[in-house]
Amino acid sequence: MTTKHERYYVPAQSYWPIVGAVGLFFIAIGLANLIHVFQPGYDTSLTKSILLLGVGVSVIIFMVSGWFNHVIKENMAGLYSAQMDRSFRQGMIWFIFSEVMFFAAFFGALFYIRMFALPWLGGEGSKPLTLDLLWPNFVAEWPLLNNPDPKYASPNEVIPWHGIPLLNTTLLLTSGATITWAHWALKVGKRLQLNLAMFCTIALGLTFLGFQIYEYSHAYMDLGLTLDSGIYGSTFFMLTGFHGLHVTLGSIMLIVILVRCLRGSFTAENHFAFEATAWYWHFVDVVWLGLFIFVYIL
Amino acid sequence: MGDHHHGPAKGLSRWLLTTNHKDIGTLYLWFAFIMFLVGGAFAMVIRMELFQPGNQLVSPNTFNQLTTMHGLIMVFGAIMPAFTGFANWLIPMMVGAPDMALPRMNNWSFWILPFAFAILLSSWFMDGGAPNFGWTFYAPLSTQGPPSTDFFILSVHMMGISSIMGAINVIVTIFNMRAPGMTLMKMPIFCWSWLITAFLLIAVMPILAAAVTMLLTDRNFGTSFFDAAGGGDPVLFQHIFWFFGHPEVYIMILPAFGIVSEILPTFTRKRLFGRVSMIYAIVAIAGLSFIVWAHHMFTTGMPVIAGLFFMYATMLIAVPTGVKIFNWAATIFRGALTFETPMLFALGFVFLFTIGGFSGLMLALIPADIQYHDTYFVVAHFHYVLVSGALFSIFAGAYYWLPKWTGTMYNETLGKFHFWLSAISFNITFFPMHFMGLAGMPRRIPDYALQFADFNRISSIGSFVFGLSQLLFLYIIIQAIRGKGKKATDEVWDDHPRGLEWTLSSPPAYHTFETPPSEKLVEEHH
Numbered sequence: 001m002t003t004k005h006e007r008y009y010v011p012a013q014s015y016w017p018i019v020g021a022v023g024l025f026f027i028a029i030g031l032a033n034l035i036h037v038f039q040p041g042y043d044t045s046l047t048k049s050i051l052l053l054g055v056g057v058s059v060i061i062f063m064v065s066g067w068f069n070h071v072i073k074e075n076m077a078g079l080y081s082a083q084m085d086r087s088f089r090q091g092m093i094w095f096i097f098s099e100v101m102f103f104a105a106f107f108g109a110l111f112y113i114r115m116f117a118l119p120w121l122g123g124e125g126s127k128p129l130t131l132d133l134l135w136p137n138f139v140a141e142w143p144l145l146n147n148p149d150p151k152y153a154s155p156n157e158v159i160p161w162h163g164i165p166l167l168n169t170t171l172l173l174t175s176g177a178t179i180t181w182a183h184w185a186l187k188v189g190k191r192l193q194l195n196l197a198m199f200c201t202i203a204l205g206l207t208f209l210g211f212q213i214y215e216y217s218h219a220y221m222d223l224g225l226t227l228d229s230g231i232y233g234s235t236f237f238m239l240t241g242f243h244g245l246h247v248t249l250g251s252i253m254l255i256v257i258l259v260r261c262l263r264g265s266f267t268a269e270n271h272f273a274f275e276a277t278a279w280y281w282h283f284v285d286v287v288w289l290g291l292f293i294f295v296y297i298l
Numbered sequence: 299m300g301d302h303h304h305g306p307a308k309g310l311s312r313w314l315l316t317t318n319h320k321d322i323g324t325l326y327l328w329f330a331f332i333m334f335l336v337g338g339a340f341a342m343v344i345r346m347e348l349f350q351p352g353n354q355l356v357s358p359n360t361f362n363q364l365t366t367m368h369g370l371i372m373v374f375g376a377i378m379p380a381f382t383g384f385a386n387w388l389i390p391m392m393v394g395a396p397d398m399a400l401p402r403m404n405n406w407s408f409w410i411l412p413f414a415f416a417i418l419l420s421s422w423f424m425d426g427g428a429p430n431f432g433w434t435f436y437a438p439l440s441t442q443g444p445p446s447t448d449f450f451i452l453s454v455h456m457m458g459i460s461s462i463m464g465a466i467n468v469i470v471t472i473f474n475m476r477a478p479g480m481t482l483m484k485m486p487i488f489c490w491s492w493l494i495t496a497f498l499l500i501a502v503m504p505i506l507a508a509a510v511t512m513l514l515t516d517r518n519f520g521t522s523f524f525d526a527a528g529g530g531d532p533v534l535f536q537h538i539f540w541f542f543g544h545p546e547v548y549i550m551i552l553p554a555f556g557i558v559s560e561i562l563p564t565f566t567r568k569r570l571f572g573r574v575s576m577i578y579a580i581v582a583i584a585g586l587s588f589i590v591w592a593h594h595m596f597t598t599g600m601p602v603i604a605g606l607f608f609m610y611a612t613m614l615i616a617v618p619t620g621v622k623i624f625n626w627a628a629t630i631f632r633g634a635l636t637f638e639t640p641m642l643f644a645l646g647f648v649f650l651f652t653i654g655g656f657s658g659l660m661l662a663l664i665p666a667d668i669q670y671h672d673t674y675f676v677v678a679h680f681h682y683v684l685v686s687g688a689l690f691s692i693f694a695g696a697y698y699w700l701p702k703w704t705g706t707m708y709n710e711t712l713g714k715f716h717f718w719l720s721a722i723s724f725n726i727t728f729f730p731m732h733f734m735g736l737a738g739m740p741r742r743i744p745d746y747a748l749q750f751a752d753f754n755r756i757s758s759i760g761s762f763v764f765g766l767s768q769l770l771f772l773y774i775i776i777q778a779i780r781g782k783g784k785k786a787t788d789e790v791w792d793d794h795p796r797g798l799e800w801t802l803s804s805p806p807a808y809h810t811f812e813t814p815p816s817e818k819l820v821e822e823h824h
Binding site: 007008010013020021024025028032067083086088090098099101106108109112117121125227228230234 | 312317395416417453456501514515528529537541
């Protein structure tokens with residue numbers, strides 16, 4: 001039988017998935033226990049919780065590095081085909097789509113709060129009694145500097161868009177350009193420029209994170225803007241926090257890719273891992289633009 | 299590197315470490331069946347408690363835990379994994395692929411599930427007991443729920459990771475692994491239904507993840523997403539949940555449409571009527587599922603204009619669904635029908651799912667829904683679409699492909715017996731719930747007013763018969779797996795079957811289509 005397709009590589013048995021499942025299991029129970037340690041009324045042991053979580057995280061790190069190593073070796077051994085490469089690419093794209101939807105939910109929450117929940121709480125709409133009966137002195141405004149109920153301490157100030165956020169926007173947009181530069185350099189075989197551009201991208205990403213940490217400490221120390229300071233703090237920290245986690249993950253990915261670039265493991269034709277990381281980085285970039293506009297500016 | 303592996307490995311490692319889509323399909327199906335029995339056992343206790351008015355068997359709090367866990371287990375543990383099991387077994391064989399596109403990730407998708415459900419089920423033994431706020435875990439019930447809620451949240455995260463990876467695998471397999479010559483429009487409709495389902499999964503499981511994450515931080519880190527005291531809104535929870543939840547109910551029914559659309563042509567000896575419109579109808583239903591979520595919240599309250607929008611958009615779904623029902627009817631019309639067990643379940647599906655569809659239409663009307671909301675009418679509605687809909691299609695599919703998978707015909711007499719027992723007892727259980735609901739019996743309560751006693755007793759008796767009948771199914775399956783029965787032919791049902799899976803031996807080799815089938819074969823079997 002003649003076919004146009006090459007034989008698709010179906011790997012033999014693998015330990016990595018079950019190791020990964022065990023890792024997630026320990027992370028889940030470790031995390032749930034750890035959360036309870038800090039809640040009143042629980043007698044959960046801190047040591048045991050950290051131990052469980054630590055085991056889970058170590059197992060996952062072991063799994064991720066081992067699994068990727070295995071895949072890289074298979075690729076080097078020439079087991080993969082163009083069709084396999086397409087599977088990886090499509091898989092990555094759909095993974096990024098799922099991430100987009102995760103952020104969409106938090107953006108949706110922000111929009112709902114601003115467009116509907118707060119105005120209604122402030123007496124707008126067809127049910128003005130909401131205001132009279134719940135918190136009559138409440139004034140709907142954004143940023144919300146006066147929470148309806150004093151049980152949530154209100155923030156004194158919020159972060160203006162034109163300081164660190166604008167700077168961070170510039171940093172991330174520049175990093176999007178430098179990673180494109182790196183990709184170009186890889187494709188035309190300019191190794192030095194590739195490594196330089198990758199280094200710049202990582203440096204920009206880490207600088208972004210540094211500024212973000214500074215901004216958070218400023219918010220906590222000076223502005224009274226915290227995770228538990230009402231809905232502004234909730235949406236602000238959850239959105240920027242999850243974005244920051246993704247920048248952290250993206251930076252780790254970039255560092256791994258830089259190490260692989262230095263080892264010379266990519267060729268002009270065969271560099272799926274590089275491109276996947278670049279896509280991920282662009283995704284993180286785009287999410288930031290959404291944050292900059294909807295969380296900081298508007 | 300391990301490319302020359304032909305048969306399965308020996309012992310437990312075969313199942314733990316497997317990358318084979320057939321093994322993983324089997325794992326999913328068995329896992330789903332075990333969860334089905336666990337969730338079913340909870341339902342049996344619920345029906346025992348409701349056998350007569352008054353509190354006899356369990357405390358009200360335990361009752362709430364039972365309804366919650368019954369719902370969660372059946373949705374995430376039974377129906378969804380069962381369909382994923384079908385996807386794993388069938389999609390590679392139907393599109394002529396050697397396996398799923400990402401076989402190791404496929405194994406990971408499965409093995410996350412037993413751990414996730416171990417966490418969820420362990421919540422029974424925690425201080426404060428299992429989650430008790432219903433499978434929809436509305437805030438503020440869930441923000442104030444028992445300590446085990448945090449474990450529930452993290453187990454939902456694990457289920458989400460599993461579902462997303464499983465769905466990515468399905469989509470990539472369908473887009474990238476089809477045999478040469480198999481265009482998307484020539485692809486079997488079961489694969490189509492799963493392609494759309496997988497898209498829905500990737501789109502909305504992250505929304506669920508976000509919802510439980512906000513719940514986690516509201517409970518433990520002082521955020522106020524669902525607390526009006528901090529400027530949040532408990533109604534926001536319902537919006538986020540149902541933005542996930544409505545596509546989710548189509549995740550549980552589109553693969554059922556696919557299975558029934560495969561089975562009806564075989565036992566009517568006709569082609570599926572209006573195949574292309576069937577595909578478009580699936581796409582339309584999936585698209586509409588994103589803009590109808592608030593019909594679950596009519597009594598929660600929303601601006602009139604929003605209510606009208608969600609009402610009309612919901613009723614619009616009746617159009618593509620009607621297309622499907624009429625096309626199935628037209629497929630049956632003037633066919634040469636025979637009534638083997640898969641056909642019986644498929645016909646049962648068409649009739650009973652339609653009843654569930656009609657009661658759904660009633661619930662879509664705001665003025666009517668204000669009466670029906672949170673009554674047993676809703677319970678009747680979603681059990682008609684989920685039990686006689688999703689579950690019956692799973693039974694139908696299991697009987698239909700079991701001879702292919704095992705190489706042995708199941709016991710046809712017992713199969714038919716299983717169908718009639720299930721179909722009759724199902725209706726005895728759930729049909730009276732329509733009346734109870736219309737008469738005003740609220741759902742999710744352990745005790746009820748005296749006038750509902752007769753209907754509840756009938757319903758409980760029906761449910762015990764239904765529950766026991768499923769043990770018969772287990773017996774039939776095990777007999778077929780053990781090879782007790784007639785040898786199945788490769789074509790199994792029809793001398794000239796459509797679908798590449800029937801060109802393989804029964805049972806198929808451990809690895810099939812290691813090189814893609816020829817375009818000629820694809821052309822002959824689509």
